[in-house]
Amino acid sequence: MSFHSKRVTEHYSLTVTDRPLNSPSFDSDANLPLWRRKVDLYLANIPTDNQEPYILSLLSDNVQEVLWAFYLSTTATAAAICSELEELYPVPDNRAESRTTFWSRRQLLVETVEDYANQLRVLVTRAFPDDPKETKGLLMFEKFLM
Known part of the structure; x- marks a missing residue:
């Protein structure tokens, strides 16, 4: 296996615990649109099946509890999670x-x-x-x- 193919394999087998140290975390006082743009950059390199646990790992415990209180499925897609976040944490127009x-x-x-x-x-x-x-x-x- 060449160095390049090994890196690509490692990159796509990224687990939640292996996420980059500078991954953008989200709490209820964060700027959701900015956070979403940052997360989209990371998600572009993660296979769709692995995106949901990755996004959940970026959310604070408080935000996860709120999502689950609103009956978000534990098998929700990344898009569903982001959609729910946009409803729960709207950005005020000032x-x-x-x-x-x-x-x-x-x-x-x-x-x-x-x-x-x-x-x-x-x-x-x-x-x-x-x-x-x-x-x-x-x-x-x-x-x-x-």
Whole structure:
């Protein structure tokens, strides 16, 4: 067996206890959409049959208890688990607050331009989620000129 095929075999025989150390865990106070995007990156490399135990291993005990209290089947698919999480932990729409934060945000003295720009990207996405990418870019540019 070559090194490459051995790595691929090890990769696809990933068990819950072998998950990467930086796997994104989820608790009730976490940002569900962000967590979901991170988990989707991991799930892309895990066979469908192994995804459900992997997702459950990322959930806090409290979140697992809530899921089971709402009669989530122990054999639920990864999609069913994520769907139930989205119902139980909806993301509040605080566009007004996000817009205020975006327009009042100033670059900190210890903050690099790159870090400041990254923070503005996050804020503009929260404040104007329905706007096209070009509009968000113009808003960021306008903010830099202030």
